[in-house]
Amino acid sequence: MSVEGLDTVEAVEGRARWLFGGAFEKEGVIHPTACVRKADGAYCALRIEPRTPKSPHDLFALFFQRARADVIVSTGAILRAEPDVRYDLADSPFGPGLLAYRASLGKTEPPRVVVLSRRLDLASEHPALRAPQVELWSPQPLSGLGHRPFTGRPVEAVETLRAEGGLVVVEAGPSVTRGLHAADAIDALYLTTFAGEIDEALLAGAAFDTAGIETRLPAAGPPRRVEEPSGPWHFVRRSR
Numbered sequence: 001m002s003v004e005g006l007d008t009v010e011a012v013e014g015r016a017r018w019l020f021g022g023a024f025e026k027e028g029v030i031h032p033t034a035c036v037r038k039a040d041g042a043y044c045a046l047r048i049e050p051r052t053p054k055s056p057h058d059l060f061a062l063f064f065q066r067a068r069a070d071v072i073v074s075t076g077a078i079l080r081a082e083p084d085v086r087y088d089l090a091d092s093p094f095g096p097g098l099l100a101y102r103a104s105l106g107k108t109e110p111p112r113v114v115v116l117s118r119r120l121d122l123a124s125e126h127p128a129l130r131a132p133q134v135e136l137w138s139p140q141p142l143s144g145l146g147h148r149p150f151t152g153r154p155v156e157a158v159e160t161l162r163a164e165g166g167l168v169v170v171e172a173g174p175s176v177t178r179g180l181h182a183a184d185a186i187d188a189l190y191l192t193t194f195a196g197e198i199d200e201a202l203l204a205g206a207a208f209d210t211a212g213i214e215t216r217l218p219a220a221g222p223p224r225r226v227e228e229p230s231g232p233w234h235f236v237r238r239s240r
């Protein structure tokens with residue numbers, strides 16, 4: 001199945017339901033991630049770089065969450081590892097459909113993008129930082145960027161955002177998300193798993209601890225398997 005032609009609200013909703021099943025939460029904290037399941041059962045996040053296996057359905061799944069988001073949480077580590085990452089729906093291959101879908105939710109503005117950083121060695125010309133809705137949560141400000149003084153742990157940032165309301169989409173990498181899962185701060189996990197051959201160098205750490213996941217975030221149903229040119233991929237939603 002192709003992801004071309006997802007340019008209406010119905011097509012976007014239909015494909016998202018086909019991938020993940022069920023109704024989608026309107027608020028709370030969700031974690032979309034693309035992983036590989038290792039022999040020991042750990043789900044390790046794919047490092048996003050040019051050699052990483054690609055899945056058009058996973059790209060759609062990620063942008064679908066961005067289309068629903070009130071806030072996206074990113075990190076300094078991601079901006080350094082992914083110099084081209086940007087969060088605008090219009091920049092995705094699914095722009096018209098996702099913009100229509102977001103409008104159908106009554107969301108007229110793009111989501112806030114909160115970047116957690118302590119070190120602040122961020123390239124000021126990074127495309128993600130040029131968007132007007134970016135906020136840096138860090139101990140010190142960086143010239144030209146919206147800033148919230150922040151000296152806590154990532155879980156405190158996420159709980160603050162949860163309390164502010166709406167849907168918080170955590171796009172952080174594994175060193176942050178492991179702590180969020182351990183603190184039970186994630187309400188739904190949108191898990192993509194690449195099941196083909198992969199170079200271990202393309203794997204980051206485990207995105208969450210699998211112990212207790214079946215009771216904490218049970219799967220909504222069996223995974224959806226999609227054959228992509230890069231190999232087989234599985235999609236499943238796990239939620240409280």
Ligand SMILES: NC(=O)c1ccc[n+]([C@@H]2O[C@H](COP(=O)([O-])OP(=O)(O)OC[C@H]3O[C@@H](n4cnc5c(N)ncnc54)[C@H](OP(=O)(O)O)[C@@H]3O)[C@@H](O)[C@H]2O)c1
Pocket residue numbers: 032033034035045046047048049075076077078081082116117118119120121137138150151152153154171172173174175176177204205
């Ligand atoms: N496959 C996927 O779903 C997926 C998703 C996301 C990322 N990734 C990949 O994962 C890798 C990055 O993951 P990672 O585990 O290295 O990093 P990460 O979890 O995304 O972020 C760690 C960074 O968060 C910031 N941070 C941590 N604690 C903080 C605090 N208390 N206050 C403020 N900022 C804080 C720091 O940024 P500073 O260093 O700037 O201080 C730290 O380096 C990349 O290769 C990326 O492509 C994959």
